[in-house]
């Protein structure tokens with residue numbers, strides 16, 4: 261290898277390290293919001309599927325009386341159906357935008373568009389930022405990287421859990437996306453009082 265090629269290679273390695281560190285620092289709000297949004301959207305999609313629908317997953321289950329029945333799981337929590345929901349989950353990120361709380365200055369991405377039959381309260385549009393580098397495209401990008409990284413964890417959590425999935429997925433499991441949420445709030449508050 262000649263000298264020039266070697267220098268270029270070293271420079272590229274150094275650059276990729278720099279880029280990685282920069283990304284790790286700046287994107288807590290984005291990635292934590294994306295992680296929470298993934299859980300929220302999946303939870304909603306699951307709740308829209310009739311819980312009485314079940315599918316056979318192959319094999320049999322032994323009953324206490326010694327008889328055998330087909331093994332069934334709720335359709336919404338079957339691996340096939342969860343995978344299908346997961347595939348489409350990041351498309352819903354276009355219904356989210358960055359919201360800045362007018363009082364606390366806390367930043368997070370929130371849903372601004374109502375869902376199907378949902379007519380709940382929606383926050384004031386004035387406090388959303390709809391464009392610029394903080395738009396919903398960056399949330400979609402973060403969503404896709406979270407889904408890619410945590411696919412197996414998401415599938416296994418949603419296959420059984422109903423409660424605390426947000427905390428398990430976004431705070432505990434390999435994703436530590438939301439762990440510093442309080443730090444961010446403190447920093448935002450500090451910069452406000454300055």
Ligand SMILES: *[C@@H]1O[C@H](CO)[C@@H](O)[C@H](O)[C@H]1NC(C)=O
Nearest residue numbers: 300303304307423424425426
């Ligand atoms: C999941 O969805 C159900 C039904 O829509 C809702 O009652 C529940 O609060 C949701 N759970 C979470 C953690 O969002």
Ligand SMILES: *[C@@H]1O[C@H](CO)[C@@H](O)[C@H](O)[C@H]1NC(C)=O
Nearest residue numbers: 309310313335336340341344
């Ligand atoms: C998942 O459930 C929905 C709603 O019942 C159904 O329309 C869809 O075909 C299912 N998909 C798979 C892969 O089982």
